[in-house]
Amino acid sequence: xxxxxxxxxxxxxxxxxxxxxxxxxxxxxxxxxxxxxxxxxxxxxxxxxxxxxxxxxxxxxxxxxxxxxxxxxxxxxxxxxxxxxxxxxxxxxxxxxxxxxxxxxxxxxxxxxxxxxxxxxxxxxxxxxxxxxxxxxxxxxxxxxxxxxxxxxxxxxxxxxxxxxxxxxxxxxxxxxxxxxxxxxxxxxxxxxxxxxxxxxxxxxxxxxxxxxxxxxxxxxxxxxxxxxxxxxxxxxxxxxxxxxxxxxxxxxxxxxxxxxxxxxxxxxxxxxxxxxxxxxxxxxxxxxxxxxxxxxxxxxxxxxxxxxxxxxxxxxxxxxxxxxxxxxxxxxxxxxxxxxxxxxxxxxxxxxxxxxxxxxxxxxxxxxxxxxxxxxxxxxxxxxxxxxxxxxxxxxxxxxxxxxxxxxxxxxxxxxxxxxxxxxxxxxxxxxxxxxxxxx
Numbered sequence: 001x002x003x004x005x006x007x008x009x010x011x012x013x014x015x016x017x018x019x020x021x022x023x024x025x026x027x028x029x030x031x032x033x034x035x036x037x038x039x040x041x042x043x044x045x046x047x048x049x050x051x052x053x054x055x056x057x058x059x060x061x062x063x064x065x066x067x068x069x070x071x072x073x074x075x076x077x078x079x080x081x082x083x084x085x086x087x088x089x090x091x092x093x094x095x096x097x098x099x100x101x102x103x104x105x106x107x108x109x110x111x112x113x114x115x116x117x118x119x120x121x122x123x124x125x126x127x128x129x130x131x132x133x134x135x136x137x138x139x140x141x142x143x144x145x146x147x148x149x150x151x152x153x154x155x156x157x158x159x160x161x162x163x164x165x166x167x168x169x170x171x172x173x174x175x176x177x178x179x180x181x182x183x184x185x186x187x188x189x190x191x192x193x194x195x196x197x198x199x200x201x202x203x204x205x206x207x208x209x210x211x212x213x214x215x216x217x218x219x220x221x222x223x224x225x226x227x228x229x230x231x232x233x234x235x236x237x238x239x240x241x242x243x244x245x246x247x248x249x250x251x252x253x254x255x256x257x258x259x260x261x262x263x264x265x266x267x268x269x270x271x272x273x274x275x276x277x278x279x280x281x282x283x284x285x286x287x288x289x290x291x292x293x294x295x296x297x298x299x300x301x302x303x304x305x306x307x308x309x310x311x312x313x314x315x316x317x318x319x320x321x322x323x324x325x326x327x328x329x330x331x332x333x334x335x336x337x338x339x340x341x342x343x344x345x346x347x348x349x350x351x352x353x354x355x356x357x358x359x360x361x362x363x364x365x366x367x368x369x370x371x372x373x374x375x376x377x378x379x380x381x382x383x384x385x386x387x388x389x390x391x392x393x394x395x396x397x398x399x400x401x402x403x404x405x406x407x408x409x410x411x412x413x414x415x416x417x418x419x420x421x422x423x424x425x426x427x428x429x430x431x432x433x434x435x436x437x438x439x440x441x
Contacts, residue, residue, distance in 0.1 A: 001075070002051050004047065004073035005071055006038065006066050006070045007045070013040050015066060016039055017039045017217075018072065020062050021062060022036060023036075025056065025058055028054050029055060032049060033048060033049045035048060043348060044312070047072075051075065055073065055075060057074040058072070058073045059074070147171050152171060154171075158170065219315075220312070223313050231372065234373055237417070238409045238410075239408050239417070240368070240406070240424075241405075241424045241425065241428050242403050242405050243404045243427075243428050244401050245431070248272050255267060263328035265332045268334075270306065270330065270331065270358070271327040271328075271334075274304050274322050274358065277381055278304070278323045279426065279436075282302075283422075284422060284423040286414055286415050287356060288356055291376065302355060303318050304319045306334055306358055307358065307360070308342075310344065312344060316374055317341060317351055355377065357377055359371050359381070360382075361382060367405065368384055368405045369407060379415070382406065384404055384405045387402070387404075388400045
């Protein structure tokens with residue numbers, strides 16, 4: 001018998017949410033097989049079997065929060081019938097395919113499991129009306145909370161779980177079935193969506209209009225919390241400028257085929273912007289700093305975060321030592337990190353330690369925006385859509401030029417307006433004179 005535990009999730013991450021199980025009780029598994037997927041604040045991680053056997057118990061279901069080191073399931077040996085005990089039928093061991101038999105509800109009180117502390121990986125002891133009547137049942141914390149909110153007696157709720165545990169979905173199903181007979185209108189919608197974040201179809205608001213209620217993913221909750229925290233703690237201000245992209249577009253037009261053939265990667269805009277940001281950070285180092293209590297930590301390295309939109313939410317993987325990388329190396333790293341982000345295979349190390357962030361809303365058509373700081377960083381550069389606009393060359397000449405608005409959000413606690421504006425002007429100058437990137441970027 002071995003325990004399935006939540007692995008160490010890396011620095012500063014102490015808990016996660018079970019996104020889904022890839023196995024069910026009674027399944028045979030081999031060492032290294034993927035058992036479950038765990039969603040954390042930053043990435044999704046797979047939990048694998050440490051030894052071969054049969055899944056004898058799944059203690060925490062999809063959508064439940066779990067702590068590092070918590071036991072979420074158990075693996076029995078191949079002859080344990082999936083529950084780690086011999087079958088009482090004819091005194092012979094149960095086969096691995098045999099279903100798990102629910103525990104008898106009339107077990108003596110001395111044999112009942114003790115009520116766990118909050119966050120433990122075991123099931124809570126019976127409580128509420130059913131406990132008062134002496135009925136014994138197993139239910140997840142989410143199921144108990146939902147039952148209390150809806151006034152449902154858990155003793156009347158049937159369980160689909162092989163071991164007889166009542167899940168949140170069981171309570172929702174029971175509540176929906178009982179709603180027509182209730183003297184009062186049913187609640188507008190359940191308190192949570194499905195564990196995988198999908199909408200619950202057919203829910204109705206109090207006025208009868210159709211709505212959808214979806215559970216926010218852990219990553220989305222974390223993004224929301226961090227963005228609000230950044231706005232609450234930093235004296236955030238945004239300054240704007242615009243860049244004439246003529247020179248960069250000309251270089252890309254002339255060099256893109258040769259660049260692609262030689263380096264097997266396309267020449268995009270991000271390498272130019274990354275190099276320009278590095279050059280500007282060298283000239284104005286307070287934009288490459290962070291606040292630590294009463295001190296400033298001014299960083300002498302340039303790990304540039306590149307914001308990437310993924311299915312589960314925005315992530316900011318980091319291009320390490322961008323000042324030492326060539327244009328092809330930057331383009332290749334960004335492409336690899338973006339692919340990993342969209343495939344949900346980023347490692348925690350890919351996301352940690354950035355010193356400054358670049359975000360490109362232009363790929364979605366944004367003409368102008370005010371990006372929010374990626375704390376504890378004190379600067380973020382926003383790129384936007386390239387658009388032809390009439391530009392006055394002199395008092396008599398106006399021409400159409402491919403222009404891009406750029407925005408710098410910064411922490412005014414340590415960066416003064418003059419320095420922020422000068423930083424953005426430096427970025428503009430380097431982009432409009434790409435040859436200078438070879439010298440200063």
